[in-house]
Amino acid sequence: MKNNFEYPILYTFRRCPYAMRARFAIRSSQIIVEVREIKLQEKPAAFLKSSPKGTVPVLITNLGEVIEESLDIIKWALSKNDPHNLLAKGKLENHEITKLLDDLETKFKTNLDKYKYPNRFCGVDRIIHRDKNLNFLKKLNLYLKRNKSLNCEHLTFLDYAIFPFIRQFRNVDHEWFDKLDFCFLKEWLYRIIDSEDFSSIMKKFKKWEPNDVPIYTNFE
Numbered sequence: 001m002k003n004n005f006e007y008p009i010l011y012t013f014r015r016c017p018y019a020m021r022a023r024f025a026i027r028s029s030q031i032i033v034e035v036r037e038i039k040l041q042e043k044p045a046a047f048l049k050s051s052p053k054g055t056v057p058v059l060i061t062n063l064g065e066v067i068e069e070s071l072d073i074i075k076w077a078l079s080k081n082d083p084h085n086l087l088a089k090g091k092l093e094n095h096e097i098t099k100l101l102d103d104l105e106t107k108f109k110t111n112l113d114k115y116k117y118p119n120r121f122c123g124v125d126r127i128i129h130r131d132k133n134l135n136f137l138k139k140l141n142l143y144l145k146r147n148k149s150l151n152c153e154h155l156t157f158l159d160y161a162i163f164p165f166i167r168q169f170r171n172v173d174h175e176w177f178d179k180l181d182f183c184f185l186k187e188w189l190y191r192i193i194d195s196e197d198f199s200s201i202m203k204k205f206k207k208w209e210p211n212d213v214p215i216y217t218n219f220e
């Protein structure tokens, strides 16, 4: 069943790392979406009606399908159009990619939250959680030693899926991070930070209100 919208709708929050990776994939796919920037403290009723779990990003396709996981949005966009070959088969096997993304979600992100927001947890030593993430960074650095990007010579969806979290980790204490002995990782991180892709997906949009004139973009 068609919905009333000509373009897919993307609910997003500029600083959310999950939303960033979805926007990278949409930009690369060149698919135009109606962008709806929301505040997590005041989630709009229309957003919660479509996706009661209340996390961003959420994409509503023009067939009315609701996609509520960032990795599924990435797959949806790139399965439609992948001009930059972000789905390229690189050196890593599928099970290695899955493991990396699972470790990012279950271990790296958990430690990152405790490092970044120790006051939100009880009895947490933030430095222990910072250092627990060094193994993950070391692994990425090794992958980046053999190729310029994580899985092959060009950036793929895997780089974009992981990058926002590494950037967030660096931002907690960039002086400490910049002294780490992971030169391949740092080169990769700064290259993406300085890219036009990153500045385009970080462009600011005003907070969405239900009666606004829609904003269409492919984050170009």
Ligand SMILES: N[C@@H](CCC(=O)N[C@@H](CS)C(=O)NCC(=O)O)C(=O)O
Pocket: 013, 015, 016, 017, 018, 019, 040, 054, 055, 056, 057, 068, 069, 070, 071
């Ligand atoms: N597994 C989800 C996680 C998304 C997520 O947790 N997003 C955060 C923002 S970075 C969120 O919306 N949290 C809800 C809230 O803070 O109320 C995905 O990959 O899309």
